[in-house]
Amino acid sequence: MTTNKFWKQKKLSAFTAEEWESVCTHCGRCCLLKLQDEDDDEVYYTDVVCRYHDCRTHLCREYKNRCLLVPECLKLTPENLGNITWIPKLCAYHILHQTGDLPSWHPLVSGRPLPDQYKISPDVVSEPDVPEEELEDHIIEEDDND
Numbered sequence: 246m247t248t249n250k251f252w253k254q255k256k257l258s259a260f261t262a263e264e265w266e267s268v269c270t271h272c273g274r275c276c277l278l279k280l281q282d283e284d285d286d287e288v289y290y291t292d293v294v295c296r297y298h299d300c301r302t303h304l305c306r307e308y309k310n311r312c313l314l315v316p317e318c319l320k321l322t323p324e325n326l327g328n329i330t331w332i333p334k335l336c337a338y339h340i341l342h343q344t345g346d347l348p349s350w351h352p353l354v355s356g357r358p359l360p361d362q363y364k365i366s367p368d369v370v371s372e373p374d375v376p377e378e379e380l381e382d383h384i385i386e387e388d389d390n391d
């Protein structure tokens with residue numbers, strides 16, 4: 246547990262790069278592939294995870310190059326955080342932006358690793374294993390992955 250609750254004392258835009266990165270719980274939720282309805286722009290989550298997501302460590306295997314390799318991979322910033330309509334409800338950045346605080350289960354608050362229930366399911370399928378035309382069959386309710 247950190248005694249320096251920087252996330253309560255600073256604006257998001259004043260976080261150091263290290264502080265900003267430490268907010269990410271590596272839950273993997275933003276790495277789930279999403280489909281957008283062409284008619285109404287609604288975004289649907291799938292249980293298919295990005296090809297670069299390491300399901301064992303819950304880290305991106307290409308973190309530094311992720312936006313080059315996957316152009317639609319969005320880099321979260323204090324500036325764009327409020328404009329991302331599809332951001333996962335349990336994303337720590339989203340919660341911090343909405344409430345001004347981190348939840349009790351966040352590792353910076355609890356001093357413990359993220360509980361499994363907040364990570365994406367171990368049953369997710371990796372992108373290379375799902376043909377694009379079958380992605381629709383993998384749509385889930387976002388909370389199904391709790």
Ligand code: SF4
Nearest residue numbers: 269270272273275336
């Ligand atoms: S959803 Fe948020 S907290 Fe989870 S891995 Fe993505 S950026 Fe990090």
